[in-house]
Amino acid sequence: MYFLRLVVKNALRHKLRTTLTIVGIVVAISAFGLLRTVIDAWYAGANASSSARLVTRNAVSLVFSLPLTYAQRIRQMPGVTAVSWANWFGGVYVSERNFFPQFAIDAPTYLEIYPEFLLSAEERKAFLTDRQGAIVGRKLALQYGWKTGDQIPLRGTIFPGTWTFNLRGIYDGATKTTAESQMFFHWAYLNESVKKRLPRRGDQIGVLIEQLKDPDQAAAVSQAIDSTFRNSLAETLTETENAFQLGFVSMSEAILLAIQAVSFVVIVIIMAVMANTMAMTARERGSEYATLKALGFGGGFVALLIFGESLLIAAIGGVAGIALTFPLANAFREALGTFFPIFYVSDETVGLQLGAALVVGVVAAIFPAWRASRLPVVEGLRAIA
Amino acid sequence: MRVPFIYIIRNLVARRLTTALTAGGMALVVYVFATVLMLSAGLKATLIATGQDDNVLVIRRGSQTEVQSGIDRMQAGVVESLPDILVGQDGLPLVSKEPVVLINLPKRGSGKPSNVVIRGVTPRGLTLRPQVHIIEGRMFRPGTAEVVAGASIATGFRGAALGETLRFASRDWTVVGVFDAARTGFASEIWGDAEQMMQAFRRVGFSALIFKLTESDRFDAVKQTIESDPRLTLEAKRETRFYADQSEALSTFINYLGTTISVIFSIGAIIGAMITMYASVASRTAEIGTLRALGFSRGSILTAFLGESLLLGLLGGVIGLTGAAFMQALSISTTNFQTFAEIAFRFVLTPGIVAAALLFALAMGFVGGFLPAARAARLKIVDALRAA
Numbered sequence: 001m002y003f004l005r006l007v008v009k010n011a012l013r014h015k016l017r018t019t020l021t022i023v024g025i026v027v028a029i030s031a032f033g034l035l036r037t038v039i040d041a042w043y044a045g046a047n048a049s050s051s052a053r054l055v056t057r058n059a060v061s062l063v064f065s066l067p068l069t070y071a072q073r074i075r076q077m078p079g080v081t082a083v084s085w086a087n088w089f090g091g092v093y094v095s096e097r098n099f100f101p102q103f104a105i106d107a108p109t110y111l112e113i114y115p116e117f118l119l120s121a122e123e124r125k126a127f128l129t130d131r132q133g134a135i136v137g138r139k140l141a142l143q144y145g146w147k148t149g150d151q152i153p154l155r156g157t158i159f160p161g162t163w164t165f166n167l168r169g170i171y172d173g174a175t176k177t178t179a180e181s182q183m184f185f186h187w188a189y190l191n192e193s194v195k196k197r198l199p200r201r202g203d204q205i206g207v208l209i210e211q212l213k214d215p216d217q218a219a220a221v222s223q224a225i226d227s228t229f230r231n232s233l234a235e236t237l238t239e240t241e242n243a244f245q246l247g248f249v250s251m252s253e254a255i256l257l258a259i260q261a262v263s264f265v266v267i268v269i270i271m272a273v274m275a276n277t278m279a280m281t282a283r284e285r286g287s288e289y290a291t292l293k294a295l296g297f298g299g300g301f302v303a304l305l306i307f308g309e310s311l312l313i314a315a316i317g318g319v320a321g322i323a324l325t326f327p328l329a330n331a332f333r334e335a336l337g338t339f340f341p342i343f344y345v346s347d348e349t350v351g352l353q354l355g356a357a358l359v360v361g362v363v364a365a366i367f368p369a370w371r372a373s374r375l376p377v378v379e380g381l382r383a384i385a
Numbered sequence: 386m387r388v389p390f391i392y393i394i395r396n397l398v399a400r401r402l403t404t405a406l407t408a409g410g411m412a413l414v415v416y417v418f419a420t421v422l423m424l425s426a427g428l429k430a431t432l433i434a435t436g437q438d439d440n441v442l443v444i445r446r447g448s449q450t451e452v453q454s455g456i457d458r459m460q461a462g463v464v465e466s467l468p469d470i471l472v473g474q475d476g477l478p479l480v481s482k483e484p485v486v487l488i489n490l491p492k493r494g495s496g497k498p499s500n501v502v503i504r505g506v507t508p509r510g511l512t513l514r515p516q517v518h519i520i521e522g523r524m525f526r527p528g529t530a531e532v533v534a535g536a537s538i539a540t541g542f543r544g545a546a547l548g549e550t551l552r553f554a555s556r557d558w559t560v561v562g563v564f565d566a567a568r569t570g571f572a573s574e575i576w577g578d579a580e581q582m583m584q585a586f587r588r589v590g591f592s593a594l595i596f597k598l599t600e601s602d603r604f605d606a607v608k609q610t611i612e613s614d615p616r617l618t619l620e621a622k623r624e625t626r627f628y629a630d631q632s633e634a635l636s637t638f639i640n641y642l643g644t645t646i647s648v649i650f651s652i653g654a655i656i657g658a659m660i661t662m663y664a665s666v667a668s669r670t671a672e673i674g675t676l677r678a679l680g681f682s683r684g685s686i687l688t689a690f691l692g693e694s695l696l697l698g699l700l701g702g703v704i705g706l707t708g709a710a711f712m713q714a715l716s717i718s719t720t721n722f723q724t725f726a727e728i729a730f731r732f733v734l735t736p737g738i739v740a741a742a743l744l745f746a747l748a749m750g751f752v753g754g755f756l757p758a759a760r761a762a763r764l765k766i767v768d769a770l771r772a773a
Contacts, residue, residue: 016663017660017663017664020659020660020663021656021660023652023656024652024656024657027653028653031646035646060486060489060553060554061486061489061500062487062489062725063452063486063487063725064486064586090453092447096449156447157447157453158453160445160446160447160618233555233587235555247497250495250497250498251499251500251719251720252719252720253495253497253719254718254719255719259642262417265417265650266653268413269410269413269414269650269653269654269657272406272409272413273407273410273653273654273656273657275406276402276403276410276657276660279402279403279406280403280660280661280664284664284668
């Protein structure tokens with residue numbers, strides 16, 4: 001018990017220095033947590049995907065579409081229980097800054113395949129019966145202050161012109177990994193207008209989504225789909241929803257790697273600061289440690305004292321840093337709006353933060369502890385700080 | 386009377402470990418700060434160099450990128466007959482009508498797919514871009530399934546090096562040449578014959594029109610003509626402006642992220658400097674008293690300690706910048722959010738970045754050293770002398 005008291009008393013000796021060090025650790029640990037959360041947010045789409053869904057797109061790239069007839073062909077294939085489709089709309093709401101994903105969907109089948117978008121029965125009915133209707137996620141509705149019944153104008157970038165939709169419902173996500181910042185409207189409405197203006201681009205869909213009877217059949221079914229359309233005008237590429245989403249993530253891999261590297265750099269920086277603190281502390285107390293040794297305490301005890309102090313400071317800073325991460329992440333989410341549809345601090349991040357704080361505490365103490373434990377008594381007693 | 390400079394330096398040397406740790410922390414912050422600025426400068430340099438000031442790029446109104454745009458042959462014909470277009474040596478206007486699409490290609494190392502721009506060009510399109518020249522192999526022959534790849538694509542993607550074949554749009558395309566585009570965005574593209582591409586991708590319209598003006602300052606008039614013509618639903622931009630706009634989102638993102646990270650990191654480094662300087666003041670209380678007794682004023686004590694801290698910052702800044710300068714050897718390839726296509730760019734160190742990074746380092750030293758220096762200056766001579 002007296003050992004712990006000694007450690008605490010030691011840590012409190014230089015109040016200013018200890019406070020500054022703790023503040024440094026708090027900043028570093030919360031920054032580390034925030035950066036990890038940003039990386040997690042990138043992968044959120046892939047993590048939220050279901051293994052029982054496949055996505056089929058044009059093999060050349062997403063810029064090319066597929067003919068609508070493919071949906072009927074795929075629906076008859078064994079192992080497929082339902083088929084839906086969606087087009088990326090890429091509209092601009094008021095100005096380019098307000099980015100959020102919009103999809104033209106085949107609503108009845110789409111909502112069935114994606115049960116995680118929760119709509120009340122009335123809203124669902126209102127959406128399905130209004131050809132110009134649209135639904136948006138709760139978060140998106142909050143951000144722009146939309147209410148059911150509002151009209152939302154979008155300026156098309158891929159489909160020219162201004163498009164107006166009637167907001168018929170606001171959906172909630174079934175879990176916190178469900179993206180609540182998307183907008184959906186009827187593909188039939190888009191197709192009808194496109195056919196009138198650009199007949200060549202009618203009856204074309206961006207991606208097909210298939211629901212599988214058994215997730216284990218994913219590989220076999222995707223192969224069957226792709227071989228059906230091989231050597232046709234629009235060859236397909238079918239992958240699991242997870243792989244499809246990861247494809248997007250890997251495109252920004254260079255940036256993600258940089259953020260990841262930087263999140264470790266901040267830990268190294270704070271390690272340098274903390275090691276500096278411990279080195280100074282140990283140097284100043286050279287004569288004290290020598291006295292302890294002269295009284296009969298071993299070198300191990302002195303080393304333990306230093307480790308204890310370092311770990312105590314790191315732990316206080318670490319816990320405070322973790323506590324600060326949550327309000328910070330909230331503020332970050334508010335500021336970024338819908339840029340990251342899903343943004344929350346995962347348990348894994350908290351674990352990593354705790355681990356990082358402990359590593360900082362241990363590493364910072366290694367050198368001073370080693371030096372203090374080996375310091376000859378005579379030399380230590382003679383030392384002045 | 387000023388405290389000699391050598392005294393300041395020797396104080397730092399006397400505490401080697403502490404000096405190294407503090408300066409090391411600052412160096413890492415400066416390194417991150419400088420690399421982020423270099424990245425964003427590199428991206429801008431790449432995309433701005435891609436355009437030529439007297440070239441005009443025409444795309445469908447509201448489409449933002451070439452890939453999303455579509456221009457039919459009738460509209461192209463109208464634009465082609467504008468009077469302000471420079472006439473080439475063959476007596477025809479210098480207009481290139483180009484289909485631009487994205488294809489999915491696997492990267493050489495990881496095999497992960499990314500989007501690459503495929504551009505159909507005409508002989509006139511090559512005249513319009515004098516910065517592009519073949520470094521390996523030869524140019525594609527019009528009317529064949531031959532393509533040439535930009536240097537970044539040839540090294541970065543499977544099947545895109547000289548002599549290899551790529552398969553897209555139900556055809557095999559042979560890479561017969563690799564072109565260098567003097568660090569422009571074109572280095573991240575694959576070029577083939579425009580008419581061949583149109584047929585392979587079953588396009589009836591072009592994606593973009595590029596033409597050269599007779600005189601650069603006729604741009605506003607041409608823009609006016611194109612955008613007010615009711616037959617055309619097109620918009621015209623200077624090529625330089627167009628590519629600069631395309632880098633905006635990515636470069637803003639990099640800047641925001643980098644600045645936020647640098648500011649957060651600098652708090653850590655400033656605290657490190659503060660701890661070091663406070664310790665330096667505390668362990669030298671008697672020394673400070675002696676200096677004051679010798680006749681050095683409070684002002685010169687303050688300056689001496691601030692000088693020590695600024696020197697620490699400068700040391701960190703120089704080390705960090707040196708590390709960042711080595712990053713110039715690397716290039717980075719990622720997807721531009723706006724065009725959804727791969728773009729390769731380098732880290733570029735400009736004199737502005739050097740100045741900004743050093744100022745940043747000095748600022749960290751100043752903020753970290755000010756309070757401890759003030760404490761040293763406020764010490765009373767008698768108390769300080771007694772402290773020993």
